[in-house]
Amino acid sequence: MAPATFTLDMSLLEELRLPIIYQNGEPAAVVVDIRLFQALIDRLEELEDQGLLSDPAIIARLEAARADHLAGRVVSYEDALKQLGLESEL
Numbered sequence: 236m237a238p239a240t241f242t243l244d245m246s247l248l249e250e251l252r253l254p255i256i257y258q259n260g261e262p263a264a265v266v267v268d269i270r271l272f273q274a275l276i277d278r279l280e281e282l283e284d285q286g287l288l289s290d291p292a293i294i295a296r297l298e299a300a301r302a303d304h305l306a307g308r309v310v311s312y313e314d315a316l317k318q319l320g321l322e323s324e325l
Contacts, residue, residue, distance in 0.1 A: 256264040267275075282288050303309055316324050 254266045255262050256266065258264075279288070287293050310318065313325060316322060
């Protein structure tokens with residue numbers, strides 16, 4: 236078996252502001268600032284404490300939103316404002 240090769244792809248850094256690490260051509264990890272990581276963990280714990288992560292209706296909406304995102308059926312906030320003619324709000 237050949238050793239794994241790692242490359243750092245910074246092409247998405249501008250859009251996501253997070254570098255993605257690829258292993259053998261597949262996304263394997265994302266480099267996240269520790270403050271962002273801690274904020275995400277804190278938020279997940281808050282949602283868990285509120286029971287939102289176990290609410291079937293909320294989970295269904297999150298799954299639908301993820302499917303929309305993966306299918307390209309979403310636009311950025313900036314693009315939505317432009318489509319609505321509200322460029323001045325940017």
